[in-house]
Amino acid sequence: MERANIIQNPIQNPIQNVVRHVVRHVKQALVAAVWLSFLTLPIMVIRVDTVEKTVTWRWMHLAYMAVGSFVLALAWYAMMERRNKSQAKKELETVERVSALAGMLADPRITRPLMAFGLLVAVAFPWFFSLYQTNILVSALIYVVLGLGLNITVGLAGLLDLGYVAFYAVGAYTYALLNHHFHLGFWAVLPLGAVMGAFFGILLGFPVLRLRGDYLAIVTLGFGQIIRLVLENWSAFSYGPSGISNIDRPGLFGISYSVEQATTYMYYIMLALVLLTIFVTARLKDSRIGRAWLALREDEIACQAMGIDNTRAKLMAFSLGATLAALMGVVFAAKTTFINPASFTFMESAMILAIVVLGGMGSVLGVILGAFLLMLLPEYLRAFSEYRMLIFGATMVLIMVFRPEGLVRAKRKVYTINVEAAG
Amino acid sequence: MEYFLQLFFGGLSRGSVYALIALGYTMVYGIIELINFAHGEIYMIGAFMGLIVAGVLTTLGWPVLSILAIALVVSVLYSAAYGYTVEKIAYKPLRSAPRLAPLISAIGMSILLQNYIMLAQTPDFLPFPRLIPELAFMDAVSNYLGTSDLFIIATSLVVMIALTFFIKFTRMGKAMRATAQNRKMAMLVGVNVDQVISVTFIIGSSLAAVGGVLIAAHVGQINFAIGFLAGIKAFTAAVLGGIGSIPGAVLGGLVLGWAESFATGYISSDYEDVFAFLLLVVILIFRPAGLLGKQRAQKV
Numbered sequence: 001m002e003r004a005n006i007i008q009n010p011i012q013n014p015i016q017n018v019v020r021h022v023v024r025h026v027k028q029a030l031v032a033a034v035w036l037s038f039l040t041l042p043i044m045v046i047r048v049d050t051v052e053k054t055v056t057w058r059w060m061h062l063a064y065m066a067v068g069s070f071v072l073a074l075a076w077y078a079m080m081e082r083r084n085k086s087q088a089k090k091e092l093e094t095v096e097r098v099s100a101l102a103g104m105l106a107d108p109r110i111t112r113p114l115m116a117f118g119l120l121v122a123v124a125f126p127w128f129f130s131l132y133q134t135n136i137l138v139s140a141l142i143y144v145v146l147g148l149g150l151n152i153t154v155g156l157a158g159l160l161d162l163g164y165v166a167f168y169a170v171g172a173y174t175y176a177l178l179n180h181h182f183h184l185g186f187w188a189v190l191p192l193g194a195v196m197g198a199f200f201g202i203l204l205g206f207p208v209l210r211l212r213g214d215y216l217a218i219v220t221l222g223f224g225q226i227i228r229l230v231l232e233n234w235s236a237f238s239y240g241p242s243g244i245s246n247i248d249r250p251g252l253f254g255i256s257y258s259v260e261q262a263t264t265y266m267y268y269i270m271l272a273l274v275l276l277t278i279f280v281t282a283r284l285k286d287s288r289i290g291r292a293w294l295a296l297r298e299d300e301i302a303c304q305a306m307g308i309d310n311t312r313a314k315l316m317a318f319s320l321g322a323t324l325a326a327l328m329g330v331v332f333a334a335k336t337t338f339i340n341p342a343s344f345t346f347m348e349s350a351m352i353l354a355i356v357v358l359g360g361m362g363s364v365l366g367v368i369l370g371a372f373l374l375m376l377l378p379e380y381l382r383a384f385s386e387y388r389m390l391i392f393g394a395t396m397v398l399i400m401v402f403r404p405e406g407l408v409r410a411k412r413k414v415y416t417i418n419v420e421a422a423g
Numbered sequence: 424m425e426y427f428l429q430l431f432f433g434g435l436s437r438g439s440v441y442a443l444i445a446l447g448y449t450m451v452y453g454i455i456e457l458i459n460f461a462h463g464e465i466y467m468i469g470a471f472m473g474l475i476v477a478g479v480l481t482t483l484g485w486p487v488l489s490i491l492a493i494a495l496v497v498s499v500l501y502s503a504a505y506g507y508t509v510e511k512i513a514y515k516p517l518r519s520a521p522r523l524a525p526l527i528s529a530i531g532m533s534i535l536l537q538n539y540i541m542l543a544q545t546p547d548f549l550p551f552p553r554l555i556p557e558l559a560f561m562d563a564v565s566n567y568l569g570t571s572d573l574f575i576i577a578t579s580l581v582v583m584i585a586l587t588f589f590i591k592f593t594r595m596g597k598a599m600r601a602t603a604q605n606r607k608m609a610m611l612v613g614v615n616v617d618q619v620i621s622v623t624f625i626i627g628s629s630l631a632a633v634g635g636v637l638i639a640a641h642v643g644q645i646n647f648a649i650g651f652l653a654g655i656k657a658f659t660a661a662v663l664g665g666i667g668s669i670p671g672a673v674l675g676g677l678v679l680g681w682a683e684s685f686a687t688g689y690i691s692s693d694y695e696d697v698f699a700f701l702l703l704v705v706i707l708i709f710r711p712a713g714l715l716g717k718q719r720a721q722k723v
Contacts, residue, residue, distance in 0.1 A: 039504055043471060044543050048478025050550045055482050207708045217458065218662045219707055222700035233693040350530045357527045390538040396531025397513050404520035
């Protein structure tokens with residue numbers, strides 16, 4: 001085909017093709033840049049002071065915007081073309097292509113040593129890095145568990161929960177209040193918090209079971225808001241917006257320790273909890289209930305027809321996710337020793353959901369990567385502190401546009417039957 | 424009685440603004456089944472555009488009513504352009520992606536737009552100029568119905584009637600209804616679905632901008648974060664009425680506005696937002712498809 005073209009049209013050669021290509025991209029990017037500059041003109045350029053009744057014109061911003069959006073648009077179109085090409089290729093291929101990296105990751109001879117190495121690094125981390133780094137990592141680990149918990153509800157069972165942070169708040173306030181009033185320790189409240197989480201999960205789960213899809217999403221969002229608003233306004237119970245301070249750190253057989261040691265201790269507690277959660281969720285995924293969740297996610301009616309108790313499976317998913325969130329709430333309260341309702345806003349729920357979706361729904365490794373990316377990115381973007389949330393939002397959009405299935409695609413368990421051996 | 428009327432009209436004007444924003448949600452949802460989380464931000468951008476135009480024109484010394492009119496028009500145009508662009512960047516490439524992908528991209532867009540306004544303008548609350556004058560003939564009823572309330576109610580009414588006409592009687596409206604019913608079928612009979620989706624975003628954003636300017640002129644101050652709560656509440660209103668249904672969005676907005684107004688007036692003002700969400704939860708438990716939504720049988 002291509003050869004025939006060249007013969008018929010001898011002028012056309014690869015170099016010209018590339019040039020034409022580049023010119024087209026540049027034209028597109030120019031149009032985009034002009035449009036975006038026009039769009040952002042009033043907001044970027046004009047700054048009104050309504051009290052003093054003065055107007056500042058900042059024309060320099062327009063120039064920045066024009067140049068910036070031109071560069072971004074160029075990159076955007078180039079990436080878009082790559083994406084479309086790879087999509088077209090995928091459609092042509094009948095057998096799903098396994099990339100070399102994915103193939104390597106599926107081989108236990110490679111993954112086992114890698115996992116062991118990762119664990120070693122994780123265990124040794126506090127000895128080699130500063131207190132600050134360890135602290136960040138503890139937060140990231142908390143989000144790993146939150147992500148894995150939400151992954152059960154959203155990724156496996158397909159129940160979109162936008163109020164997940166409510167259970168996190170339940171756990172945190174369970175510990176904070178019990179500690180404040182009755183001086184109960186961390187280890188005593190940890191299981192109690194889990195029970196509270198499960199209880200609230202079922203409490204929320206029951207009425208919303210009949211709802212599907214986006215109705216479920218908005219009702220869970222509503223529940224999340226209600227819990228936060230009640231915590232904010234019912235001062236007699238929760239001490240209102242000022243929150244609860246001086247929460248005890250976890251006890252260690254009555255030994256007292258410094259703040260630095262406390263962070264290390266917290267880190268190991270979190271590491272253990274993360275490993276436990278990974279183990280539990282990975283096992284759950286391939287279990288009877290896990291496969292029931294997947295069936296529920298794919299098709300509710302077919303799932304019911306196969307004899308799965310939908311109600312039970314949904315409630316299990318909800319309450320298990322809630323339990324993990326509440327556990328993390330207890331840890332969070334013990335880690336920061338201070339909590340207030342501002343830590344449990346919708347943004348937090350959105351962040352956890354973003355972890356799950358960016359990482360790759362249903363994939364344990366993906367969720368872990370997603371949590372690290374989303375937690376560490378803003379932390380290390382502090383250098384551009386003003387712009388970090390801007391970059392963060394843009395990153396979310398970009399990853400979704402160019403990799404909608406997430407960083408790591410979830411793999412379904414495949415059973416291979418060796419006919420020859422069996423026969 | 425006067426107190427009741429005051430709450431009634433307060434709820435009505437508040438509900439009309441919810442309805443204006445909810446219409447954008449419900450239209451977009453009806454067509455591409457996406458909770459457009461960035462919609463609240465479009466409303467906020469509308470309010471900011473209104474502020475900028477009003478600020479510039481005030482320093483030039485224009486008469487108040489003409490400023491209001493120009494501010495409304497410019498902010499509608501700009502918000503429509505924003506809505507259009509957001510759709511092209513964040514949602515269009517994701518048409519065939521997994522269901523949650525556009526939702527996450529919408530949340531990302533919402534964060535992006537909020538921070539963009541915060542950085543380009545200000546993180547503080549800005550006082551919004553008084554654009555709606557107190558009309559003399561309103562004095563008799565001003566105890567319970569202010570001029571700005573009347574203005575909001577009247578404008579919303581006009582806009583909603585215009586929208587109904589557009590959807591019922593124009594070619595584009597028909598195409599929109601067809602696309603909402605079944606996108607593939609609409610494509611097969613020659614509807615330009617991409618264009619329909621763009622128009623939906625443009626209309627939804629324009630309505631949100633009207634709501635933004637009106638409420639900003641009424642409340643008197645804005646900042647970059649106002650879009651979030653307004654967006655969630657408007658979405659609540661859309662779901663209350665039955666998402667995808669246009670009269671449902673209006674009804675949902677009004678019910679929500681009244682519920683909030685009466686609950687804060689007669690019970691307690693601390694729990695204003697709690698009432699809104701409780702109402703949502705209760706209605707959805709008893710009518711899972713919303714007030715005007717149809718309960719569709721699931722096909723296998």
